[in-house]
Amino acid sequence: MLFIRILKKAYSSPPRVLTTGFVLLILIGTALLSLPAASADGERIKLLDALFTATSATCVTGLTILDTGAVYSRFGQIVLLVLFQLGGIGFMTAATWFALALGRKISLKDRLVLKESLNQHEMSGIVQLVIRIFLFSAAIEGLGAIMLAWVWMDRMSFGEAVYNGIFHSVSIFNNAGFELLGGWSQFVDDPAVNLISMTLIFFGSIGFIVMADLIRWPEKRKVSLHTKVVLWATAVLTVGGAVLFFIFEYTNPRTFGPLGLDGKLWASAFQSFSLRSAGLNTVPIADLRQATQLMMVILMFIGAAPGSTGGGIKITTFVVLLAGIVAIIRGREDAVIFRHRIGARELYRAITVTLMGVIVIVVATMILTTVENGPFLVLLFEAVSAFGTVGFSLGATVELTDAGKGVIIALMFMGRLGLLTLAFAFRSKPKKESFRYPEGRIIIG
Numbered sequence: 001m002l003f004i005r006i007l008k009k010a011y012s013s014p015p016r017v018l019t020t021g022f023v024l025l026i027l028i029g030t031a032l033l034s035l036p037a038a039s040a041d042g043e044r045i046k047l048l049d050a051l052f053t054a055t056s057a058t059c060v061t062g063l064t065i066l067d068t069g070a071v072y073s074r075f076g077q078i079v080l081l082v083l084f085q086l087g088g089i090g091f092m093t094a095a096t097w098f099a100l101a102l103g104r105k106i107s108l109k110d111r112l113v114l115k116e117s118l119n120q121h122e123m124s125g126i127v128q129l130v131i132r133i134f135l136f137s138a139a140i141e142g143l144g145a146i147m148l149a150w151v152w153m154d155r156m157s158f159g160e161a162v163y164n165g166i167f168h169s170v171s172i173f174n175n176a177g178f179e180l181l182g183g184w185s186q187f188v189d190d191p192a193v194n195l196i197s198m199t200l201i202f203f204g205s206i207g208f209i210v211m212a213d214l215i216r217w218p219e220k221r222k223v224s225l226h227t228k229v230v231l232w233a234t235a236v237l238t239v240g241g242a243v244l245f246f247i248f249e250y251t252n253p254r255t256f257g258p259l260g261l262d263g264k265l266w267a268s269a270f271q272s273f274s275l276r277s278a279g280l281n282t283v284p285i286a287d288l289r290q291a292t293q294l295m296m297v298i299l300m301f302i303g304a305a306p307g308s309t310g311g312g313i314k315i316t317t318f319v320v321l322l323a324g325i326v327a328i329i330r331g332r333e334d335a336v337i338f339r340h341r342i343g344a345r346e347l348y349r350a351i352t353v354t355l356m357g358v359i360v361i362v363v364a365t366m367i368l369t370t371v372e373n374g375p376f377l378v379l380l381f382e383a384v385s386a387f388g389t390v391g392f393s394l395g396a397t398v399e400l401t402d403a404g405k406g407v408i409i410a411l412m413f414m415g416r417l418g419l420l421t422l423a424f425a426f427r428s429k430p431k432k433e434s435f436r437y438p439e440g441r442i443i444i445g
Helices: 002-010 014-033 046-056 073-089 089-102 108-117 126-152 158-173 191-206 207-214 225-249 261-276 290-301 315-332 344-371 375-388 402-417 421-426
Strands: 336-337 340-342
Touching: 014 046, 014 073, 014 421, 046 073, 046 290, 046 344, 046 402, 073 158, 108 340, 126 158, 126 191, 126 207, 158 191, 158 402, 191 207, 191 261, 207 225, 207 375, 225 261, 225 290, 225 315, 315 340, 315 344, 344 375, 344 402, 344 421, 375 402, 402 421
Parallel strands: none
Antiparallel strands: 336 340
């Protein structure tokens, strides 16, 4: 009876369904990764390490404490692939695919959960969007796998090239950051791998809603405000990040020293793209200048677009905040973006998400500086990387204590699921108030 009551409570609202689903997915992944068959040497992987890796894969983060290519068997790697595929597109999206394939009708409750998981304002067309997500994901990951396999044909056998092409295409598109080849730095000045990887990162980070909007552009000849904001903000942050990366690291002998001008340009562009939430790096992150690392912390915190496979507070949240600041400075009543007024509810939501994110990062970093021995910037970097589900590391993750691993696990989970979704999952049913309090005046600034 208690178990049935818990299940009913878990299924009582869309945020609770999403939270419960991700928890179950992580637990199943942990159980599978802790099996002897999941490790290359046949020895059981420590339970906490399996939980850390399963959380990182499900939350498409890419932070690892074990070498994925060396420690995990082919079975373990396939488990990881399934986890970050389901974690990237969302388990409810995948469940809907199977339901549609079996001819099952999608219930109203399922549509509500899908609306929540895809950050949609309304339920109309939600099932069609899920079908488009399947088609987009399959097409982009398939093309990416073919192109990567083709590039790697001369480096490895046909079978290995195909397997690695599939694994890395799915990993990069879902911004998971897992790789099997011993690091992406070997491709620092490889135009083919860089272009394929950056294209997969871009499509994974802009979100399925934007992709659907772009596909319909030839017939509609217009895109939504959301799509405009995501594309413009992504372009500005990516180009700006690449330029700053190039400037800060140009004279750094430990990162750009061995590279020619073309290699420096490729490295700057790739790291900036990867900051959207991919986590692959072609230069040693630990050797970057502190100015570069601090810039990366800011961009990782901002993250990718809503409805994408990336994390962070989301790029639209950042833009809405900037619009609010501009409105206050100019003495305007409304925040305006592309000649559209932004409602107070969206502005409040952006402020809430950002402040909650800052509080979580501050608290997590304070805990990490207490239980770990690393420098402040290093631990802050790891915390933001986990929360933004990016996967970049300055080397502290592999040396974490059990307490530190627990903090990073929590950050990855909160970053992927979203702080508002978690807050809504644990709140009691809101009551409608039949009155409003009188307006008060407080001196600010």
